Amino acid sequence: MAVRVVVGTQWGDEGKGKYIDMLAKNSDLVVRFSGGNNAGHTIVADGVKYALHLVPSGILHKGRVCIIGNGVVVDPAVLIKEMNDLNGRGISTDNLLVSDRAHVIMPYHKELDELQEKFRGNNSLGTTKRGIGPAYADKTDRCGIRMCDFIDSEEFALKVKENLRLKNQLIEKVYGGKAFDADQIIEEYTEYARILRNHITDVNAFIADAVDAGKEILFEGAQATFLDLDFGTYPYVTSSNPVAGGVCTGAGIGPVCIDEVFGVLKAYTSRVGSGPFPTEQNNAIGDTIRELGWEYGTTTGRPRRCGWLDTVMIRYAARVNGLTGLAINHLDTIGKLDKIKLCTSYIKDGAIIRHFPASLKELAKCVPVYEEFDSWKEDISGVRSFEELPANAKKYLLRIEEFVGVKIKLIGVGKDREQTITV
Numbered sequence: 274m275a276v277r278v279v280v281g282t283q284w285g286d287e288g289k290g291k292y293i294d295m296l297a298k299n300s301d302l303v304v305r306f307s308g309g310n311n312a313g314h315t316i317v318a319d320g321v322k323y324a325l326h327l328v329p330s331g332i333l334h335k336g337r338v339c340i341i342g343n344g345v346v347v348d349p350a351v352l353i354k355e356m357n358d359l360n361g362r363g364i365s366t367d368n369l370l371v372s373d374r375a376h377v378i379m380p381y382h383k384e385l386d387e388l389q390e391k392f393r394g395n396n397s398l399g400t401t402k403r404g405i406g407p408a409y410a411d412k413t414d415r416c417g418i419r420m421c422d423f424i425d426s427e428e429f430a431l432k433v434k435e436n437l438r439l440k441n442q443l444i445e446k447v448y449g450g451k452a453f454d455a456d457q458i459i460e461e462y463t464e465y466a467r468i469l470r471n472h473i474t475d476v477n478a479f480i481a482d483a484v485d486a487g488k489e490i491l492f493e494g495a496q497a498t499f500l501d502l503d504f505g506t507y508p509y510v511t512s513s514n515p516v517a518g519g520v521c522t523g524a525g526i527g528p529v530c531i532d533e534v535f536g537v538l539k540a541y542t543s544r545v546g547s548g549p550f551p552t553e554q555n556n557a558i559g560d561t562i563r564e565l566g567w568e569y570g571t572t573t574g575r576p577r578r579c580g581w582l583d584t585v586m587i588r589y590a591a592r593v594n595g596l597t598g599l600a601i602n603h604l605d606t607i608g609k610l611d612k613i614k615l616c617t618s619y620i621k622d623g624a625i626i627r628h629f630p631a632s633l634k635e636l637a638k639c640v641p642v643y644e645e646f647d648s649w650k651e652d653i654s655g656v657r658s659f660e661e662l663p664a665n666a667k668k669y670l671l672r673i674e675e676f677v678g679v680k681i682k683l684i685g686v687g688k689d690r691e692q693t694i695t696v
């Protein structure tokens with residue numbers, strides 16, 4: 274039996290979906306524990322591409338039970354569409370369960386996300402505008418609507434009306450937006466509740482029983498360490514805890530149940546949205562990486578900012594997640610450049626530092642220190658063992674391990690789930 278967690282170590286889009294799909298093959302249960310449809314996980318299976326936002330990436334394997342945990346915020350319309358799309362492609366969603374404690378993304382959350390971003394002007398966070406932040410804000414403000422309320426028509430109507438008393442004032446009077454009609458929302462969401470009702474249950478008891486029964490359980494991280502509300506580049510973060518600790522609160526298991534934590538990274542770094550990025554290459558190198566790696570957002574289609582791999586970040590991610598292994602992607606992509614740089618530390622105020630500062634002002638003073646590597650410029654997309662990799666690729670990987678202090682267990686050499694080296 275093993276309980277495994279897959280988390281992102283950078284700013285998201287590291288290729289978590291690909292590894293979750295791969296590990297799901299031998300898992301009984303795949304559980305999402307944080308975030309919402311701000312996530313976009315791409316899986317390429319036998320040349321066919323799938324982009325999942327809410328449904329756990331284990332769904333492509335027949336018979337796996339896929340769970341959306343209490344730590345996730347769920348937009349019912351998006352979930353239904355995603356389920357329909359999968360069904361239309363011959364993939365069953367009968368085994369999909371949603372926690373009755375998960376919070377519902379409401380139309381006013383999406384509207385507020387838009388309006389708040391506009392209000393921030395030049396200081397906007399670059400959110401996905403999916404209502405994620407406002408939904409989590411209501412959760413902590415104790416006025417959120419949970420799945421158990423969503424399927425209880427009486428309770429739902431009361432909660433919508435109560436919420437709109439304040440939200441409509443805020444939308445109209447502060448942000449100059451248009452008020453929502455309670456009855457319209459209730460009608461629309463009642464239909465969603467009818468469709469989803471059979472999937473909504475006490476998944477926490479289900480997960481606990483699976484742990485007790487010694488089942489293989491995989492926890493699917495969304496977003497990443499540097500988007501974490503506590504450990505990321507605040508305020509340029511998402512509103513949940515995508516780090517491994519989020520599994521305990523977002524799915525309801527004790528920390529000692531977890532056996533393995535895989536940290537996924539790219540052989541370079543990318544970021545979508547605003548915020549600091551020490552090794553960013555806002556130049557021809559960054560443009561080349563973007564085109565070679567096809568770095569455009571799975572959720573919003575925005576071009577991703579690209580730069581060199583930063584081991585200060587990955588070492589920090591190893592610590593806050595308790596990583597037991599690294600899974601690195603896009604080794605094929607980075608090998609197409611002439612030279613590769615790896616950030617090994619920062620220089621701040623004349624001194625070398627090896628930690629990631631909390632203050633964005635301090636972070637802005639950090640100048641990356643790089644080691645340069647010769648590239649390999651060979652097609653490695655067909656390589657399936659570490660030994661077969663070009664010498665320069667091995668050198669690069671071993672140096673990453675050395676700086677991070679965690680072993681590389683999986684290496685991605687292409688988009689397809691089969692294009693993986695297990696070390």
Ligand code: GDP
Nearest residue numbers: 286287288289290313314315602603685686687
């Ligand atoms: P996630 O959000 O962490 O699941 O990652 P995304 O799916 O948003 O972004 C990862 C992108 O990289 C997707 O387009 C993947 O198909 C692609 N990808 C993943 N691993 C590799 C790899 O090893 N090589 C290449 N060339 N592409 C990869």
Ligand code: IMO
Nearest residue numbers: 285286311312313399400401495496511545546
């Ligand atoms: P996956 O799971 C990359 C970013 C947004 C924005 C910030 C806040 O695919 O790795 P939000 O809508 O969450 O309030 O936006 O977080 N962001 C992501 N960036 N990958 C993701 O998920 C992301 N989820 C949120 O771009 O900068």
Ligand code: MG
Nearest residue numbers: 286313314571
């Ligand atoms: Mg993504």
